[in-house]
Amino acid sequence: MIRRCASYAVLVAGLIPLLLPFYWMALTSLKPKREVFTAVPQWWPAHPAWDNYRSAWVAEPFAGFFFNSIVVTASIVALQLALASLAAFALSRFEFRGRSLIFWIIVAALIVPVQITFIANFMTLAHLGLLNTYAALVAPYAASAFGTFLLRQAFAAVPRQLEDAARLDGCSGLAFLWHVLLPLSRPTVLAFALVAVVTHWNDYFWPLIVTNNNAVRTLPIGLGMFVGQEVTTDWNLLMAASIFVSAPMLLLFFLMQRYFVQSQLRTGIRG
Amino acid sequence: MIEPALRFAGVGKSYGSARILEDLDLEIAEGEFFVLLGPSGCGKTTLLRMTAGLQTIDRGEIYLRGAPLSPIPPERRNIAMVFQDYALYPHMTVYGNMAFGLRRHGHDKTETDARVRRTAALLGIEPLLDRRPHQISGGQQQRVALGRAIARDPVLYLMDEPLSNLDAQVRASVRTEIKELQRRLGVTTLYVTHDQVEAMTLGDRMAVLNDGAIQQAGRPIDIYREPANEFVARFLATPRLNLLEGTLEHSNGSIVVRTPVGAFAWTQPPRSLPATAKVRVGMRPEEIKISFDVAAAGASLPIRLIETLGSQVLVFADFDGGELTVSIPADAMPHDAQRIAIVPSGSIVHVFDHAGGAALGHFVAGGEG
Amino acid sequence: MTSARPYLYLAPTLAVLAAFTYFPLARLAELSLHAPGIGTSLGPWIGFSAYSTLFANPLFWRVAGQTLLYVFASVPIAMAVALALALLLDQPLRGVGVFRVLYYTPVVMPTVAVAALALWMFNANGGIIDYLLHAIGIGPVPWLVDGAWALPTLMIVAVWKNVGYYMIIYLAGLQSLPRAVLDAARLDGARPIARFFTITLPLLRPTTFFLAVVALIGSFQVFDFVNLMTQGGPSNATNVLVYFAYQNGFEYVQLGMAAAISLVMFAMVLMILGALAWAFNR
Numbered sequence: 001m002i003r004r005c006a007s008y009a010v011l012v013a014g015l016i017p018l019l020l021p022f023y024w025m026a027l028t029s030l031k032p033k034r035e036v037f038t039a040v041p042q043w044w045p046a047h048p049a050w051d052n053y054r055s056a057w058v059a060e061p062f063a064g065f066f067f068n069s070i071v072v073t074a075s076i077v078a079l080q081l082a083l084a085s086l087a088a089f090a091l092s093r094f095e096f097r098g099r100s101l102i103f104w105i106i107v108a109a110l111i112v113p114v115q116i117t118f119i120a121n122f123m124t125l126a127h128l129g130l131l132n133t134y135a136a137l138v139a140p141y142a143a144s145a146f147g148t149f150l151l152r153q154a155f156a157a158v159p160r161q162l163e164d165a166a167r168l169d170g171c172s173g174l175a176f177l178w179h180v181l182l183p184l185s186r187p188t189v190l191a192f193a194l195v196a197v198v199t200h201w202n203d204y205f206w207p208l209i210v211t212n213n214n215a216v217r218t219l220p221i222g223l224g225m226f227v228g229q230e231v232t233t234d235w236n237l238l239m240a241a242s243i244f245v246s247a248p249m250l251l252l253f254f255l256m257q258r259y260f261v262q263s264q265l266r267t268g269i270r271g
Numbered sequence: 272m273i274e275p276a277l278r279f280a281g282v283g284k285s286y287g288s289a290r291i292l293e294d295l296d297l298e299i300a301e302g303e304f305f306v307l308l309g310p311s312g313c314g315k316t317t318l319l320r321m322t323a324g325l326q327t328i329d330r331g332e333i334y335l336r337g338a339p340l341s342p343i344p345p346e347r348r349n350i351a352m353v354f355q356d357y358a359l360y361p362h363m364t365v366y367g368n369m370a371f372g373l374r375r376h377g378h379d380k381t382e383t384d385a386r387v388r389r390t391a392a393l394l395g396i397e398p399l400l401d402r403r404p405h406q407i408s409g410g411q412q413q414r415v416a417l418g419r420a421i422a423r424d425p426v427l428y429l430m431d432e433p434l435s436n437l438d439a440q441v442r443a444s445v446r447t448e449i450k451e452l453q454r455r456l457g458v459t460t461l462y463v464t465h466d467q468v469e470a471m472t473l474g475d476r477m478a479v480l481n482d483g484a485i486q487q488a489g490r491p492i493d494i495y496r497e498p499a500n501e502f503v504a505r506f507l508a509t510p511r512l513n514l515l516e517g518t519l520e521h522s523n524g525s526i527v528v529r530t531p532v533g534a535f536a537w538t539q540p541p542r543s544l545p546a547t548a549k550v551r552v553g554m555r556p557e558e559i560k561i562s563f564d565v566a567a568a569g570a571s572l573p574i575r576l577i578e579t580l581g582s583q584v585l586v587f588a589d590f591d592g593g594e595l596t597v598s599i600p601a602d603a604m605p606h607d608a609q610r611i612a613i614v615p616s617g618s619i620v621h622v623f624d625h626a627g628g629a630a631l632g633h634f635v636a637g638g639e640g
Numbered sequence: 641m642t643s644a645r646p647y648l649y650l651a652p653t654l655a656v657l658a659a660f661t662y663f664p665l666a667r668l669a670e671l672s673l674h675a676p677g678i679g680t681s682l683g684p685w686i687g688f689s690a691y692s693t694l695f696a697n698p699l700f701w702r703v704a705g706q707t708l709l710y711v712f713a714s715v716p717i718a719m720a721v722a723l724a725l726a727l728l729l730d731q732p733l734r735g736v737g738v739f740r741v742l743y744y745t746p747v748v749m750p751t752v753a754v755a756a757l758a759l760w761m762f763n764a765n766g767g768i769i770d771y772l773l774h775a776i777g778i779g780p781v782p783w784l785v786d787g788a789w790a791l792p793t794l795m796i797v798a799v800w801k802n803v804g805y806y807m808i809i810y811l812a813g814l815q816s817l818p819r820a821v822l823d824a825a826r827l828d829g830a831r832p833i834a835r836f837f838t839i840t841l842p843l844l845r846p847t848t849f850f851l852a853v854v855a856l857i858g859s860f861q862v863f864d865f866v867n868l869m870t871q872g873g874p875s876n877a878t879n880v881l882v883y884f885a886y887q888n889g890f891e892y893v894q895l896g897m898a899a900a901i902s903l904v905m906f907a908m909v910l911m912i913l914g915a916l917a918w919a920f921n922r
């Protein structure tokens with residue numbers, strides 16, 4: 001009983017540093033400019049300025065950034081799922097020379113993040129004349145070592161007999177992957193897809209390296225430029241922009257929260 | 272009156288709306304080996320975990336040497352438990368597993384070492400002391416789990432189907448070991464199982480648990496001889512209890528129990544029996560006397576199947592409305608038998624209430640009436 | 641039956657990894673051993689002189705030290721907080737599900753939005769944190785403007801952002817522990833604190849190892865918060881290896897030097913992972 005109360009006390013106390021920033025962000029985004037800097041902070045927007053969102057939206061070409069983010073994130077996730085499914089299929093259901101070597105080559109890629117290779121990748125893409133294109137944003141992420149690993153584990157858990165039974169039913173090769181393995185591994189596929197969407201929607205580093213043109217910039221870069229300009233003045237607009245950049249992920253998270261946490265558990269245990 | 276070592280008083284447990292145990296009363300004497308027998312899922316593990324303090328008691332109380340247990344957390348109850356799936360510490364050696372509880376209970380290093388080695392010698396696991404649980408076989412893990420409990424000197428042992436994961440041979444030998452050990456150590460033991468052979472062979476006393484309630488408690492032989500109800504009779508029969516529809520016919524002081532396979536004379540029935548009534552009649556395969564001399568007997572039954580178990584033979588015979596299972600010594604079985612005749616005289620009969628299944632009486636049948 | 645099919649299925653993944661993960665490592669080595677060329681071409685071979693210049697640069701040592709400080713201070717703190725939270729959230733309490741979701745929320749936030757928010761909250765002019773600290777008699781703290789405070793401030797932001805992820809991983813580890821083993825420890829007389837140190841923590845070892853690897857690799861890459869909040873300042877107090885490589889490559893256009901920095905950092909990551917694997921598998 002005492003332990004239970006103490007646990008709640010600690011958990012609730014922890015929510016203050018956790019949630020206060022969110023509240024402060026939302027609050028500031030609704031304050032008219034003159035209420036942003038006050039000697040005593042106002043904890044409730046006296047005159048909610050919804051107009052801040054419109055002003056922030058047009059302060060940079062956010063509509064275009066939004067579109068770019070959707071295209072880039074969707075392309076990356078689709079490619080990762082396709083390539084990882086194929087690779088995981090090969091690694092989990094076929095016997096062939098070099099299988100474990102190839103598996104380790106793929107897994108070892110996890111310790112070589114783009115933050116290490118970016119100079120070389122930048123040079124390659126520059127050499128190919130691909131800077132400032134969707135291709136440059138997508139290509140390095142088209143394959144996912146992490147996704148391949150996760151799907152391989154999930155596919156390997158499907159019993160051999162099921163494959164034999166499916167084969168007798170006339171379902172083999174890619175049809176088996178599509179009709180049996182992927183549906184059976186739905187939780188893992190979804191888990192990985194969610195992680196990938198969040199990662200690439202939020203990615204700031206790589207787009208920063210290969211874009212310098214509004215036509216292909218993504219939301220994080222747009223917001224980053226906004227941060228650079230507005231630092232000393234319009235916090236309310238910056239917070240409004242931060243909210244609409246984060247909103248899709250927060251929305252996705254709260255809609256699928258059960259699944260999200262479970263998926264992280266899954267990827268976490270297995271990873 | 273001597274306070275029992277362990278006393279359950281009106282103990283109840285529910286998971287949500289499902290009542291697992293209801294108003295359970297039970298007393299276990301100091302030094303007694305008490306076996307709780309029940310089918311899978313009847314709440315045996317739940318009862319042990321409540322005794323250990325690992326699960327809360329919803330109703331009632333458990334008393335250990337007269338003191339209520341619920342205020343005491345498990346780590347201070349000084350109870351040792353052998354878990355159904357061993358629950359060995361995977362990151363410790365066999366030695367570490369056995370030493371852990373001793374150190375926690377304040378024994379110093381030399382004392383701990385001496386006890387661990389003595390227990391290991393007793394169980395024949397000395398060569399394994401430096402191994403980890405995953406490096407030894409299931410039977411060996413089981414001995415270690417036992418050793419972990421035995422090395423300590425608790426006031427009570429709880430054993431949760433400790434033999435269930437062993438193969439038949441090892442099971443029989445460890446069973447004997449457990450019995451001998453408990454005799455020697457004299458520590459009160461509550462042992463649960465769904466295996467009637469374990470219950471019969473191990474228990475000083477036993478209880479049969481079903482539907483969240485104690486069906487019967489007592490010495491194994493008494494329960495075997497006089498099962499309190501149909502369930503108990505059925506549970507203590509191998510391979511199965513023959514259950515027949517029957518009627519009671521009163522004739523000058525004695526009673527005849529009439530069944531589709533014959534009539535059994537009950538020479539000294541209890542006084543309180545109902546006048547005439549439909550009853551259910553239970554007979555275990557080994558309790559039925561038969562003869563192959565069909566011509567001499569009135570009625571006979573065709574044999575459908577014979578199963579040889581080694582020293583015993585199971586004979587399955589058809590009768591009007593069902594099948595009878597009889598067990599006889601193998602050397603009493605003629606190889607060309609086609610039919611059997613039931614010999615009422617000397618057969619053992621259990622009579623149950625037709626509606627409730629409660630036992631009305633048990634008897635050795637006299638000659639045909 | 642071996643056929644070409646598995647190789648065919650693996651080809652796209654291997655091609656992408658080769659082009660953007662493994663080939664670049666070789667390319668970095670090549671770049672670091674040549675003088676800068678024109679455009680994307682290479683200049684003449686200069687051997688290891690980029691490395692000797694780098695190792696002779698006191699700023700490099702400072703940046704490397706700051707990176708290590710950042711990693712080895714923020715990761716253990718975040719992991720410890722995460723483990724504590726996971727232990728609390730592993731209990732059968734009413735509403736734990738809600739707490740789990742809330743504590744995880746920062747993980748899905750874009751780093752840019754978190755950086756923008758942190759800039760505002762830690763701002764010397766009107767920042768809410770200084771105001772709150774003032775209310776309990778502390779401060780004002782020169783969060784991002786003082787060389788001694790700037791790096792710790794970034795660590796606070798990173799811990800806030802990452803702790804939910806580590807918490808979930810620990811929770812997964814806790815929930816997969818064999819319950820009966822913990823029960824056995826209780827009957828063996830181990831009190832809660834002893835139980836944590838003798839049973840729970842040792843059994844969580846694989847989780848801790850996995851998490852330490854993920855967290856180390858992740859926090860070595862720290863760049864976003866530095867670029868957005870401090871640009872490595874004040875006077876390089878928050879400069880870290882990735883940012884240093886980025887500066888050399890794109891601000892000073894010293895691609896060879898940038899490549900050398902990246903490779904040195906990679907070597908550091910490998911050494912630390914090796915040490916970690918050794919420590920955990922002893």
Ligand SMILES: Nc1ncnc2c1ncn2[C@@H]1O[C@H](COP(=O)(O)OP(=O)(O)OP(=O)(O)O)[C@@H](O)[C@H]1O
Nearest residue numbers: 286291309310311312313314315316317318355465
């Ligand atoms: N945590 C729980 N929540 C809900 N029901 C439970 C829980 N634990 C056990 N039960 C139910 O309680 C009943 C008794 O379980 P218990 O484990 O005590 O059975 P048991 O007699 O030990 O069975 P077995 O012989 O298979 O080990 C079962 O029907 C089981 O489904």
Ligand SMILES: [Mg+2]
Nearest residue numbers: 315316317355
């Ligand atoms: Mg059980």
